[in-house]
Amino acid sequence: MKNEIDTVDLSQLSKNTQDITVLYVEDEKNVREQTLRMLGILFQNIETANDGLEAWEKYQEGRYDIVFTDISMPRMDGLTLIQKIKEQESSQKIVIFSAYNTAEYLLEAIELGVDGFIMKPIEMDKMILTIKKVTDSIFAQKLLQNYHEELRAEVEAKTKTIQQQIVTDKLTGLPNRFALNLVLDELKEERAFILVNIDNFDSINTIYGYDNGNKIIRAIAQLLQEHLLEGCELYYLGSDEFGLLCEETDKNKITAYAEKLQRCILNFPLSLENNRVKLTATIAITIGNKELLKRAHIALKEAKNNGKNRIKFYTEALAIERLQHQIQRYSPIIREALENDKIVPFFQPIIDNYTHKVAKYECLARIIDGDQIYSPFYFIDVAQMIGAVQEITKVMIDKSFAAFADNDYEFSINITENDLHDEYLVEYFRQKLKEYGMSPSRVVLEVLEGVSATGVSNSIHQLVKLKECGFKIAIDDFGTQNSNFERVNSMNVDFIKIDGSFVKKIATDEKSYSIVKTISNFAKSIGAQTVAEYVDNEEVQKRVEELGIEFSQGYYFAPPSRELVAV
Numbered sequence: 001m002k003n004e005i006d007t008v009d010l011s012q013l014s015k016n017t018q019d020i021t022v023l024y025v026e027d028e029k030n031v032r033e034q035t036l037r038m039l040g041i042l043f044q045n046i047e048t049a050n051d052g053l054e055a056w057e058k059y060q061e062g063r064y065d066i067v068f069t070d071i072s073m074p075r076m077d078g079l080t081l082i083q084k085i086k087e088q089e090s091s092q093k094i095v096i097f098s099a100y101n102t103a104e105y106l107l108e109a110i111e112l113g114v115d116g117f118i119m120k121p122i123e124m125d126k127m128i129l130t131i132k133k134v135t136d137s138i139f140a141q142k143l144l145q146n147y148h149e150e151l152r153a154e155v156e157a158k159t160k161t162i163q164q165q166i167v168t169d170k171l172t173g174l175p176n177r178f179a180l181n182l183v184l185d186e187l188k189e190e191r192a193f194i195l196v197n198i199d200n201f202d203s204i205n206t207i208y209g210y211d212n213g214n215k216i217i218r219a220i221a222q223l224l225q226e227h228l229l230e231g232c233e234l235y236y237l238g239s240d241e242f243g244l245l246c247e248e249t250d251k252n253k254i255t256a257y258a259e260k261l262q263r264c265i266l267n268f269p270l271s272l273e274n275n276r277v278k279l280t281a282t283i284a285i286t287i288g289n290k291e292l293l294k295r296a297h298i299a300l301k302e303a304k305n306n307g308k309n310r311i312k313f314y315t316e317a318l319a320i321e322r323l324q325h326q327i328q329r330y331s332p333i334i335r336e337a338l339e340n341d342k343i344v345p346f347f348q349p350i351i352d353n354y355t356h357k358v359a360k361y362e363c364l365a366r367i368i369d370g371d372q373i374y375s376p377f378y379f380i381d382v383a384q385m386i387g388a389v390q391e392i393t394k395v396m397i398d399k400s401f402a403a404f405a406d407n408d409y410e411f412s413i414n415i416t417e418n419d420l421h422d423e424y425l426v427e428y429f430r431q432k433l434k435e436y437g438m439s440p441s442r443v444v445l446e447v448l449e450g451v452s453a454t455g456v457s458n459s460i461h462q463l464v465k466l467k468e469c470g471f472k473i474a475i476d477d478f479g480t481q482n483s484n485f486e487r488v489n490s491m492n493v494d495f496i497k498i499d500g501s502f503v504k505k506i507a508t509d510e511k512s513y514s515i516v517k518t519i520s521n522f523a524k525s526i527g528a529q530t531v532a533e534y535v536d537n538e539e540v541q542k543r544v545e546e547l548g549i550e551f552s553q554g555y556y557f558a559p560p561s562r563e564l565v566a567v
Contacts, residue, residue: 001133001427009384009484010128010417011352011381011384013042013128013132014042015043016305017042017043017131017564018043018044018537019044019306020043020045020065020066020306020307021045021046021047021062021063021064021065021066021236022043022045022046022047022064022065022066022067022068023046023047023048023049023055023058023062023064023066023067023068024036024039024041024046024048024049024058024067024068024069024074025048025050025051025052025054025055025067025068025069025070025073025078025081026048026050026069026070026097027050027051027070027072027073027074028049029071031120032048034051035068035097035122036048038122039068039127040228041124042128042131047062047064048053048481051073051074051075051076052069052075052076052077052078052080052081053075053076054065054075055069055081056076056081056084056085058441058493058542059088060088061232064092065093065306065307066093066094066095067082067085067092067093067094067095067098067301067429068094068095068096068097069081069094069095070096070097070098071098071105072099072100078096078098079105079108079109082094082096082109082112082114083112086112086113090113090198090278091200091278091280091308091309093115094112094113094114094115094116095114095115095116095117095118095120095127095130096114096116096117097118097120097122098118098119098120099119099120110364115130115133116130116133117164118130120514121371121515133405138269144238144239144331147235148177148238151178152446156478163307166178167179167182169236169238171214171217171218172217172218172221172236173221174221174234174235174236174242175233175234175235175236176236176237176238177235177236177237177238177243179235179321180235180237180243180245180293181293181309182335183233183245184245184292184293187289187290187292188289189289190249190287190288190289191227191245191246191247191249191287191288191289191292192245192246192247192248192254192285192286192287193243193245193246193285193286193287193292193293193295193296194232194243194244194245194246194254194257194258194261194283194284194285194296194525195237195241195242195243195283195284195285195293195296195297195299195300196224196241196242196244196261196265196281196283197240197241197281197282197283197284197300197304198216198220198240198242198265198279198280198281199239199279199280199281199282199308199309200280200308201213201216201239201240202240203401204216204272204277208272208273208277208427212272212344213273216270216272216277216279217236217240219268219270220242220265220268220279221236221242223264223268224242224244224261226259227261227264228244228250229244229246229248229257230247231246231247231248232244232245232247232248233245233246233260235551239498243293243296245292245397249287249422251287251357253428254285254287255285255311258285258311259311261281261283262280262281262283262309262311262535265279265280265281265399266278266279266280266281266309270512280301280308280309280530281309282300282304282308282309282310282311282312283303283310283311283312283313284297284298284300284302284303284311284312284313285299285311285312285313285314285469286298286299286313286314292326295314295501296314296315299312299313299314300312301401309366320504322431326381327382327385327386330374330378330379330382331382331386332373333367333369333379334367334379334382334386334388334409335365335384335386335388336369337369338388338391338392338395342367342369343365343366343367343392343395343396344365344366344368344399344562345364345366345396345399345400345403345562346363346365346366346560346561346562347361347362347363347364347403347411347560347561347562347563347564347565348361348362348553348558348560348561349361349553349557349558349564349565349566350362350412350531350551350552350553351551351552351553351557352551353544353545353549353550353551353552354550358409358566359551360409360410360411360412360444361404361408361409361410361411361412361433361564362411362412362414362446362553362560363396363399363400363403363411363412363413363414364376364414364416364560365380365392365395365396366560367379372457376414380416384416384418389416389418389419390418390419392415393413393415393419394428396413396414397413397432398430398432401432401435401436401438402436404438404563405436405437405438407564408442409442409564410442410443410444410472411441411442411443411444412443412444412445412446412474413444413445413446414446414447414476415445415446415447416447416448417420417448417459418446420447420458420459420462420463421458423458423462425462425466426462426466426469427472428463429466429471430441430469431470439470440469440470440471441470441471441472443471443472444471444472444473444474444494444495445463445466445471445472445473445474446474446475446476446497447473447474447475447476448475448476460491463491464491467491467492471490472494472495473493473495474493474494474495474496474497474531475488475491475493475495475496475497476497477497477499477500478496478497478498478519479500485522488526488528493526493528494528494529495528495529495530495531495547495551496519496522496523496530496531497531497533497553498516498519498520498530498531498532498533498549499533499534500533500534500554501534502515502516502519503516503532503533503534503535503540503544503554504534504535504536504554506540506543506544507537507540507542507543513543516532516544516547516549517547520547520548520549524548529550529551530549530550530551531549531550531551531552531553532544532549532551532552532553532554533553534553534554534555535552535553535554535555535556535557536554536555536556537556538556540556541556
């Protein structure tokens with residue numbers, strides 16, 4: 001069975017966390033600096049505090065989505081800090097980093113309502129899984145939305161009599177999602193649609209049971225009815241969502257109304273099993289007369305990505321909306337390319353800087369659609385989302401092996417982390433080696449630096465197995481991510497490809513020159529060879545050769561081509 005971390009899409013998780021604010025509390029300088037480097041992989045906005053008292057002072061002045069804290073600290077310990085934070089903001093996300101693992105500390109942390117307890121030394125895998133919990137409910141809600149929309153399609157096919165029987169929610173007595181969709185389908189004039197999502201409702205169901213969960217839904221339904229803006233209609237959409245369709249379309253007035261609803265929900269007196277329960281709500285708003293429910297859910301998802309208890313207006317500039325447009329555009333192109341054999345390898349020569357002859361080639365995936373040629377820059381992210389990466393990689397392996405079967409050149413194939421997670425590469429490569437009678441020593445497998453930097457155990461394990469089979473391993477685009485020199489050293493890689501963003505500036509920028517020199521020296525120290533990418537002019541090539549870099553690749557020699565070009 002795969003580890004849970006193996007299913008995490010780190011690139012998507014990084015996008016979801018880039019706007020999250022973090023307060024990190026640690027009194028030991030060395031531990032703080034090391035952990036900050038790990039947190040910096042996912043977060044861009046991190047503030048630090050050297051002890052609990054400094055953290056408490058910062059917390060009262062600022063706003064943080066997640067607090068990471070040690071337990072044992074001078075002036076104020078971590079558990080006291082957590083208690084004070086929870087008294088002020090019970091919904092605050094808190095994760096403990098600590099070397100203490102006694103039952104006493106664990107029980108007290110649970111009672112205080114922390115969201116994670118990670119033992120020192122910190123393991124990256126466990127930290128990533130803890131952070132990922134924030135977005136899990138969003139994906140669950142998306143599945144629920146798809147289910148209801150499919151059910152709505154069935155309802156619309158029935159008679160008006162049957163429609164009337166199912167448009168009212170039995171729990172709240174409110175018009176339900178189907179009733180809303182009937183109205184939206186006929187909507188001509190612009191309206192404001194407000195989507196109210198009760199935060200952490202799944203946790204309430206889990207802790208107090210579904211009967212108490214239903215009690216809360218009925219209470220919130222009554223609360224929203226009591227505070228309806230004139231010209232608004234209230235709907236219960238299922239699970240933890242309410243919708244309000246309003247005649248008012250002034251953005252400022254609708255925003256003020258949404259803020260009022262948030263305050264009403266936050267201040268609502270609610271007790272379950274003699275416990276005071278404080279609720280918060282995330283609210284999404286869209287104005288128009290088309291696709292209001294879809295757009296509101298897009299804005300809601302964007303808001304949840306940035307934290308909870310927020311208000312978000314839909315705009316077409318939202319990251320999720322842009323992503324959906326990208327999926328809609330390239331998904332059919334990818335599928336059609338796979339079905340009609342339109343994925344082809346382009347070959348770019350890699351030059352030996354000592355002989356100045358072609359030493360090998362990199363095989364680069366392209367989709368050819370008529371006169372249009374698409375590089376992976378346009379389609380690889382979408383391919384990952386629709387589960388097509390393995391199919392594309394297999395096509396590239398097949399066609400690359402065929403292209404080099406009748407010559408002696410070494411060639412490299414790009415392997416994604418998805419490929420490593422799927423655990424098919426070892427057997428598939430063995431089949432192809434046998435089919436073409438080829439030695440694995442001629443094949444270089446290029447993986448992105450992120451595989452080594454994050455150290456996902458299954459990915460590293462797969463690379464080790466491939467290395468044992470006789471394949472060579474290259475780290476691609478080295479220097480662009482959180483470079484893990486120790487990890488690369490332990491992986492026994494054969495090549496380090498220095499990212500072109502540094503190489504192409506080494507003739508004019510001393511900082512880039514210094515970075516390239518450092519990577520080159522590091523590679524030599526571990527017995528790996530280096531490849532300079534994006535060499536695009538003679539001056540850059542001269543500097544590359546001065547540094548003793550073994551290989552060069554770039555437009556100065558030849559662009560990627562469908563044919564093997566001798567330079």
